Amino acid sequence: MDGTIHTQPAAAPVIQALRNIGYKSQTAIADIVDNSIDAHASAIDLKFEYGDGDGYILIKDNGSGMDNDELQKAMTIGSKDPREERDKNELGRFGMGLKTAGFSLGKRVSVISKKNGILSERCWDLDLVSKHNKWYLFKNVPEGILRKLPNIEGDSGTIVYIDKLDRFSKAGSSTPLKKNSYFAKIKRIHDYLELVYHLLLNDNLTITINNNKLMGWDPFLLDMPEVIREKIIEGEKQAFRVNGKRVIVRPYVLPHPSNYNSTEFSLAGGIRGWREHQGFYIYRENRLVTFGDWLGLFKKESIYDLIRIRVDFLNASDDDWKIDIKKSSISIPEEAKENLESIGRFYRQISQDIMLYRTKRASGSQTKRAIGTLNTWELDNDSNHGKYVLNRLHPILNEILANIDDETTKQLKLYLNLIELGSPMNLFEMEHLIQCEEESLDLKLKNLLVLISEELLKKNPDMPLDELVESLMLFPQFETIGRIALEQIILKDVIND
Template sequence: MATIRTQPSAAPVIQALRSIGYNAQTAISDIVDNSIDANSDYIQIEFDYDIDSGFIRIEDNGIGMTDSELQQAMTIGSKDPRKKRAKEELGRFGMGLKTASFSMGKRLCVITKKNGIISERCWDLDYVSDKNEWLLYETIPSEIKDKIGQVGENSGTIVFVDRLDRFCGYGTKKVLKQDSYYSKVKRIHKYLEMVFHVMLEKGLIITINGNTLYPWNPFLEGNQRRIEGEEQIIRVNQKLVNITPYVLPHPTTFNQVEYRYAGGIKGWRDQQGFYIYRENRMVSYGDWFGMFPKDVPSELVRIKIEFSNEADDDWKIDVKKSSISVPDEAKEDLQAIAKYYRQLSQEMMLYRTKATRTGEKIKGTLNTWELSTDDINSSYILNRTHPVLTEILKAVDIDLRRKINVYLKLVELGSPCNLLKTANMVKKEEQQIDEKSMKLIVDYAEILFSTGIELDVEKVAETISMMAGFEGIEIHTIRTIIDKEVNSNASNNT
């Protein structure tokens, strides 16, 4: 079939590319990604305020680019997103450098050094729009030469963006005031401390206007009181995903400054949820992805999820590296894990439950059921130290507490698992009753007699014998126990 070569026109495409939804924080992060991919360990970011000629400058000491690599790098769509990327590489689409820069300003200059050779290029969007063609300047304009400065001794790259119309209203009537400009810079500072915290912890140095970034770890690494859940590894479309849940300590264990700091950029309630990392770089934070509401009792839960760049398709990573969607295959597992830890957070918030020992991994002590095993038998028993139960039992008088305990014992004996086990049991020749069952019969008989309903021993024995958990005990044995053990109340009724 015949085809007609149809070139996109430059001017409208530029406008569209400028509006793919970056904000200043995600844009700067995307440029920093490139420096990290280029093996930099020192990245200096500078935000310069000037009503007419402010700029953003990002300098790294990475491997730099040759002239042809730079030419390729400045091309829109410089790499095929479908190609396999190197292990740990953060880039994917061949777009970030351009789209992130254009989302902030109208001019992008890059100067880079590799093997001792310096190369430079410049996109001027006013010129591209004017000519309606993708015309890239081979050199950077002389008026910014002294602002952009020199690449370090060995190798490295400087990305320079100015004419900051989108970043601070350059050329419009609404130019940001200086204090708002620097408040914005402060927010970027905090955002980078969060999304790059793993790299910062590993020794990467990033400065903004000379101030060194300090890693902000959402899971409060080093806090002895936090609970670290068991790491779980699941497979999504054959690729491994690591999940590590954390429940942070109760708010009262912090002083005011620590508490505010641990709350992160959005505050405690909004920072709960999943934290998703792609190659150690946070791409999504504090989000339950519609599985649960963000409520105060669950605000102690933060769950780390890590995937590799091989799984980009499954998680639908976007150009901005700031949004993903949870693969259907992973949803059920994530929901189940989150549900458990949310409940734990709720219990800690409402009842101030503590982990058995500070810093120790949780071992299911908050399950309502626990498996009890000895050499021969195993059965499910209720967790009698569950904080909700403890709270209820504390609130009632002794008599009611006893009744609740008897009732719970019956629930336990009647649990479907225990019933199955009993049904399979071979009846013993001689009926032997353990002390616990004996006590239970007595307790229950006493409760039945105390209801005031007219009951004789026969009736009570029959009722108990039909109850779950007592199937294995013959009625006359029950009757004998009641006859012997239950108080005079019983004998009066006989």
């Protein structure tokens, strides 16, 4: 065209830039899996071969496959215009994923695809691109790789094979990834895929990693045992429009921590733990894009652990939600902010109420009373004096109690009593009570006194009464009890027994 100079970007620097757009291994793998789902695959099998740090990643699907022209187009950077309207349910967007995700893992991306029984192949090798600073694409996949590929059974399907894994496993460096770290990485990918595809993994879609079938992890705990499920509060489903397109919001208030056994509790906490899993879960075409995030509207705090809010939007709204190339982040459209903020605020309050021991009417119908919280200290409702007690239902404490013998349990409980009575808050409260007389002594305090005396006597059975009383008076908890009262209690309730 007149007045212009046709300028082609130099290949090597562009490739380097594309390699650095910030994929994590799991988001890169998911982007490639998205393509298989878009191709209506019902089986997607991933294989990670360690190869002492110089192995390969293979993603095989039984989807619709590509013919030669389609594959050529697919391997082109920017193969589709992001402004193009996408099919309903389609997960792709920028026409970049296959390449950018692939290159973020390794330097060589080979694809072999079958359509109507005919195989096509292409291979990008960034070593070649860098050497010539040109977009040279191999028509064929190297022999050495072809030999390793499994068959594509049936009429159609695709295999993406990535090696020269300089990014994924530091292949080619002097310190390739150690076996432990490598498998830890695969575990993270496994857990991530079980989360982001949990709505899609069903009878119509199976995904395996090294022959292990992914199970899908539901952040709203709808696949937990009935005793837990029946305690989930499903908030009112709400729909509104952003730029004319529908957004659906489904809030969930999860059962209080005291409802789970320790295995269930940690499972329900998810891959990143309870605190990191509170917040919005944004789904695009049933594929989770962002999770456990208040999206800048609120801060995370443990008392909001029980709230997970599902938000669904369609791929037609990509622009409004500013989906990024990696499909791992979005930002809330202005139009949706107010709605999401008020829904978030409402449910956060419910979580806070449950966590802080109160009852609350949720979504107009159910009334839930919580027993115990994640707090370590709680106000003792049975005491008139505003005393603080340790939360005996705390999951960590319960876990410990379940694993120790009776004698240790006794000692631990005694110790907890001491902590309770010795807490500065409670000592302060006690100053207001004049408890010199035995009769007016708080029963709990008296029991504690008896227990401690027994412990002390167990350790030293010959301890004279005077010495015992003096030892007891050293406990700050018993400071307010007079010497005479102390003696009386010991004589009556300890030595007399």
